[in-house]
Amino acid sequence: MSDTVRIVLADDERMVRTALRVILDAEDGLEVVGEAATGAEAVSLVRxxxxxxxxxxxxxxxxxxxxxxxxILGAPGTPPRIVVVTTFENDSYVYEALRAGAAGFLLKRAAAEDLVQAVRLVARSDSLLFPAAVRGLADRYGARQAPAAPWVARLTDREAAVLRLMVAGLANAEIAGRMGVGVATVKTHVAAxxxxxxxxxxxxxxxxxxxxGFVAPGRTAGPPAGGR
Structure with missing residues (x-):
């Protein structure tokens, strides 16, 4: 990715797209390169x-x-980061978009500085966008009383600890500080x-x-783990 973050806006309301463009284009390092009024147009434009x-x-x-x-995320090549822009926070549609691969969501009533911060954050992709809100959606729509998935047993103790801290919304540097390891080590654990x-x-x-079922509703980060 170049130093400039290139952005596509997809919204069926022209006034919303115009407002977003004005805010984003005024920022150094951000550039709106296209607009789409339908989902189909968005897919085509991204390609x-x-x-x-x-x-x-x-x-x-x-x-x-x-x-x-x-x-968009199922197409070949390196996919963009997608942020859902929505009117309602507690919306099952938003949760389904997150399940589909969206990196996070932003309310349409958000302040301009929150919009800019969100775009920069997902472009960097080092931490979770508005973790409390994402956890709230997961609590409401995603939590299940299910047996542990097979991958759970394949996590090392440290990887499991890192995942819990990721759920809590900590960035790599914060996880490193909590666990007493280097950022490079955390990046390795996150990739795993x-x-x-x-x-x-x-x-x-x-x-x-x-x-x-790896994380129960209302329970996110536990204490840092040693071990494997």
Whole structure:
């Protein structure tokens, strides 16, 4: 990815797209390179422009943001990071978009500085976007009383500890400080966790952790673990 974060906006309301463009284009290092009014247009535009980040409305004509997210992330090549932009926080559609691979979500009423911060954060992809909100959705829609998934037994003690801290929303540097290891070591553990859980990124790792029963509702990070 270049120093400039290239962004595609997908929303069926022109005024929303215009407002987002004005905010983002005013920031150094951010550039809106395209706009789409439907989910189908978003998929096509992403294939043409190869942006770094997509701001995706959930409810759009032709195909909705969930299906568009699935199609974009399922295409060959390096996919963009997708942030769902929504009116309602506690929305099952938002949770389904996160399950489909969206990196996080942002409320349409969010302040301009929160929008800018969210775009920069997902472009860097070092931590979870608004972890408390994502955990709240997982608590509401994803938690299950299910037997442990096979991947749980394949995690080392330290990988399991890292996953719990990822669920809590800690960035790599924060995890390193909590566990008393280097950031490079944490990055290695995070990569192993994503590989073993089959998660695309940190947000999906949180969803998988809840849906598998690895983390129970209301319980996220435990104490740091030693061991393997």
């Amino acid at each position: 043409q422009l190869r942006p770094d980040v997509v701001l995706m409305d959930v409810r759009m004509p032709e195909i909705d943001g969930i299906r568009a997210t699935e199609q 966790v994503l590989a073993k859980t089959g998660a695309r990124d940190r947000t999906q790792a949180v969803i998988v952790a809840y849906e598998s």
